[in-house]
Amino acid sequence: MTISTKALTLGLICAASIAFAKEGVQNPVVKTRMDTMGVIRVNTAVLGDMAAGKAAFDPAKATEAAAALAAAASTIPQVFAPEETDPVSEALPDIWMMPDEFSTKAETLYKAAQSLDTASLDGVKAGMGAVGGACKSCHETFRMKQN
């Protein structure tokens, strides 16, 4: 492998594991909250794929993903606290007009992630509805309509 290919490969690995935010985001505060959502998305996907049978059930991986999801969810009120925007942001101004409601929805996700029973596939399957519902409930109210 040449040096330049190696550098490129490393760059791609970094891009996949660190840069979650939407391309073109300029405001670092907005980027941080997008990255938080990215962490949430990735860990939800790990659990969702197991629940859907797209990935083999692995209790250690499921426990790790649920913990990472809960940890990221617990930081939502904090990372969204500054009223910042960016041309590519999908955040609605209601976040800062109804901060209590926003935080309550973040807590709903936190609780759903924390109460996931990751010891069995049935437990994960049973808990993912609440996780998905928490995303949907907040996005419907506080995020611009997708597609």
Ligand code: HEC
């Ligand atoms: C408390 C509210 C809230 C909850 C709960 C929530 N989100 Fe979000 N999410 C937002 C808001 C607001 C945005 C838009 C942020 C922006 O563009 O500035 C967003 C954006 C996103 C994005 C796009 C990030 C980007 O790079 O533009 C993804 C992906 C995402 N959420 C996934 C999820 C998933 C998956 C869940 C549930 C497991 C979830 N979110 C739960 C409020 C929430």
